[in-house]
Amino acid sequence: MQKRPTTRSNNRPSPGSPRPRHTAPFRSKRPAIPAAGLHYNRSFLTREDRDQIIAWLGTIQPIWENKFSKHNPPPAGDTQRPLLRPTYWLGNWQFACLRYYMPPKGILNRCVKAEPFPPVLRRLVDKIEKTVRQMFRGEDLPKGWHFNTCLVNLYGSKIENGKKIDCARVGEHKDLEPGPVASISLGGRALFQFVSSHKHGDKSEVVVEQWLDDGSLQIFGGERWKSELFHRVQRVDDKSALDFPISVEGFETRRLNFTFRYVPDEHIVPYAKLSPEAREDVREYMEKLAENSSYFAAELRR
Numbered sequence: 589m590q591k592r593p594t595t596r597s598n599n600r601p602s603p604g605s606p607r608p609r610h611t612a613p614f615r616s617k618r619p620a621i622p623a624a625g626l627h628y629n630r631s632f633l634t635r636e637d638r639d640q641i642i643a644w645l646g647t648i649q650p651i652w653e654n655k656f657s658k659h660n661p662p663p664a665g666d667t668q669r670p671l672l673r674p675t676y677w678l679g680n681w682q683f684a685c686l687r688y689y690m691p692p693k694g695i696l697n698r699c700v701k702a703e704p705f706p707p708v709l710r711r712l713v714d715k716i717e718k719t720v721r722q723m724f725r726g727e728d729l730p731k732g733w734h735f736n737t738c739l740v741n742l743y744g745s746k747i748e749n750g751k752k753i754d755c756a757r758v759g760e761h762k763d764l765e766p767g768p769v770a771s772i773s774l775g776g777r778a779l780f781q782f783v784s785s786h787k788h789g790d791k792s793e794v795v796v797e798q799w800l801d802d803g804s805l806q807i808f809g810g811e812r813w814k815s816e817l818f819h820r821v822q823r824v825d826d827k828s829a830l831d832f833p834i835s836v837e838g839f840e841t842r843r844l845n846f847t848f849r850y851v852p853d854e855h856i857v858p859y860a861k862l863s864p865e866a867r868e869d870v871r872e873y874m875e876k877l878a879e880n881s882s883y884f885a886a887e888l889r890r
Contacts (some may be wrong), residue, residue, distance in 0.1 A: 625810035627723060628798055632805035633712075633770065640708035641774065645844070646833035649880040650742055651673040657685035657869035672755045673744070674836045677702050679737040681855045683870045689851055690764050697866040699851050701858045703883045705738060713738075713848060716770045720807060724768055733767040735848040736856070742836065743778065743824045743843035756843060757825035760792060763819075765849040768809025771801045771877045775843035777828050779822040780806070783812060790820070792818070800845075802828075821845075860890040 633641075647867050653671050656662045671684055680699040682688045687696045705713060712733045722728065726852035743756040756776075760783050763769050780799045795817060800806055808814070824843045859867065859874060877884040 604831075623796075623808065625723070625813050626687075626796070626810060627719065627805070627807035628635065628800075629805040630801050631803055631805040633774075635888070637708060637850065638774070638803060641712065642833060644706045644708060646818040647701060647741075648676050648820050648834070649877070650676040650740065651682045651876050652836070652837050652838075653873060655684050659686060659865040659869050660685050660703070672758075673746075674742050674839055676740040677736075677738065679703075680742070680851055682737075682739075683873060685869050686866055688764075689855070693853050697857075697863045699737070699856045700862065700870065701856050701887070703881065704755075709846065710770070716805065716807070718847065720768050720770065720809070723807065724809050727842060728768070730766045730850070732852065733769065733850050736853065737765070737849050737851050739847045740820060740842045741845045741847065742834070742839065743776070743821070744839060744841040747838050747840060754826070754838065756821075756826075758821040760818035761851060762814065765851055766848045767851055768807060769806065769814070769847060770807045771800075771845055771847040773802060773804050773806070773845050775802055775832070775841070776825040776828050777801050778824045778843060778845070780819065781822055782817045782819050821884055858890065859887045 619823040627873060635820060652666055652674050655671060658667075662668055663853040678704055682777075684697055686698050686700075689695065692791060704710070741758075745754050745756070747753075756778075760805075762811050781797040782795045784795055786793040809873070813819075826842060826844070830842045832844065834841055834844075847887050862870070874884055874888055878888050
């Protein structure tokens, strides 16, 4: 039986008590900022959902990726380096060394077809899509939009020379995939912020922030939140004892985030149809994934 993450804090329900159903607005650094295009449900996951996700997590093996490769070498003065955290992708895999999906120009040889969503995530995504379609219309919901990619991000501490280095954060960025974005959080709560390009000294201006709780759902979309502002994870609480069924060498996980996005289906290609250069750059990762995944093993045989 898979072990389930355990969390304990003063403001969490005691074991066996029902999870509260609560939808809360994003909290703003400024008063009375409208929250159109934002949605936060603090207790989206049921206990059954959570148990099924945890069981599925025990079947995957996240990997470490390097930022650069043979055909995408480091810029002058830079060096090869691993990403801040291990990752796993569903639907399509956007390898860092292929420079992710960055339309309008960065669309070819960027998105490698990957494993489909497991049943529990497929069911939850169908539910989330209904909420998204109620929230957004017109240009905010591109033609053909549906959640077909999921980035599973691990947040925690890197272990180097026996010491823990906290790297549970993500710098400010924009998700360039078209249409709304949704995410589900598990484990330690995370401080999520929308920031503008304006600076106060060397610090970005925080427009809106929200603590993302264990079991919560977050949705954002529209021009304001997707295009104008950046977003980041500033930090993750380390006050809870967690026991995820994921083992990644050199990393200790205390939070998982599932980020769902849309990539036009025609831009997702199987490994065999990548350019020769792209296939060479990611073959080592594909072989690593194939050690634990029959899907990726079959892709390599194609």
